[in-house]
Amino acid sequence: MEIKVTLTDHPKQKPDENNLGFGHIFTDHMFLMDYDDGQGWHDPRVVPYGPIPMDPACSCLHYAQEVFEGMKAYRTADGKIQFFRPGQNFKRLNTSCERLVIPKMDEELLMEGLKRLVTIEKDWVPSAPDTSLYIRPFIVATQAVLGVHPSAHYVYCVILSPSGAYYAGGIDPVKIYVETKYVRAASQGGMGAYKTGGNYAASLIAQEEAERQGYSQVLWLDAVERKYVEEVGSMNVFFKIDGEIVTPELDGSILPGITRKSVIQLLRSWGMNVSERKLSIDELESAAKAGKLEEAWGTGTAAVISPIGELKCGDTVTVINEGRIGEISQKLYDTITDIQWGRIPDPFGWITPCC
Incomplete structure (x- = not known):
């Protein structure tokens, strides 16, 4: 399909x-495409950034039928x-679309649309150290x-959205609050494995309690037994226990x-022992005592690597690595960000050029 382009008559000041922060500043243009039963996905276009017309009875507003993604574009030294x-x-x-009963999309067309949009907005991709352009694709149900x-x-x-350096003042390990009362997602058959807003709405009450107690993130436990580690807020989580690196399995x-x-993939390429398995909070506390x-550390698009310095579960507070960033966390952060910004070669084929 041909991608139509309509440029703004009123470009914003860069x-x-x-002083970018995160998620507050938006570029001049956005990419849109529509779906209608009997016609499929159609009319891909780049248009000036602005409101999306939406009827008050739209399905997404009442029944939360929506999905989204998050990624970044990086400007290299050249x-x-x-x-x-x-x-x-x-x-x-597309996996999230399938679960939310949203029609799947042509991934090649999505890539073409992304490249077209970012090429038009290339002057918005910042060049200051460790800054990037955050990219938010999303789909909302609009039937009234x-x-x-x-x-x-x-x-x-x-x-x-142009975004500032996540660790402007250096990497400081975060303090994590273990949630034992509320549940983020059902253990199997639910929505936890899909990127939809309801999962994040479900996390807000625990995040508020964590912040009240002086903790910046929430570690969620499983919904059935309330003892197995799942994920941290908007991040996956890893633990190094007696030489074994453990991350919860995708269940x-x-x-x-x-x-x-x-x-x-990176850890295994370094010859390290990585396990994807169930990991209980009791095992973590016992390992810490021993x-x-x-x-x-946590992993995610925004922070890449977020070292964890402290866990609080009930009345038990566990300090990890004396509250300092660990050797592996630092090496992972340095290697992945160096690949992302083109400072070292990419041996895995992870980088897709834009413009």
Whole structure:
């Protein structure tokens, strides 16, 4: 399909690259595409950034039929722009669509649309150290009807936001609160493995309690036995226990993170022992008491690697690696970000050039 382009008549002033923050500033244009029953996905276009017309009875507003993704574009030292594993994001988007009964999309067309949009907005990709262009593709159900069934109409949209360095003052390990009362997602057959807004809405009450107690993130446990580690807020999680690196297995309740997948591949390429298995909070606390819990970190698009310095479960507080970033966490962060910004070669084929 031909991608039509309509450029804005009122371009915005570019922001100060040293004061970008995250998710507050948006570029001049966005990508849109529509779906209608009997016609399929159609009318791909780049248009000026602005409101999406939406009826008050739209399905997404009442029954939460929507999915989204998150990825980044990076400017290299020679001024080129590249993506980190965008094909994996579009593949996961289609997996989420299948679960939410949203019509799947042509992943090649999604990539073409992304490249066209970012090429038009290339001057918005910041060049200050460790800055990037955050990319948010999403799909919302737009049929105007009050009825619990899949929508007959959808809008696919991609918006862009220049983002500042996640660790502007250096990497500080985070303090994690273990949630034992609330559940983020059902263990199997639920929505935990899919990137949909309901999962994040379900996490807000625990996040508020964590912050009240002085903790920045929530570690979720399984929904059935309330003892097995699942994921941290918007990140997957890893623990180094007596030389073994453990991350919870993908059992249907955990988002299959692309950074998670990259970390596992990278660690195994270094010859390290990585296990994807069930991991209980009791095992973690016992390992810590025995001096065998050596390191912990979260993985995700925003932070890449977020070292964990402390866990609080009930009245038990566990300090990890004296609250400092560990050797593996640092090496992972340095290696992945060096690949993302083109500072070292990419031996895995993770980088997709844009413009």
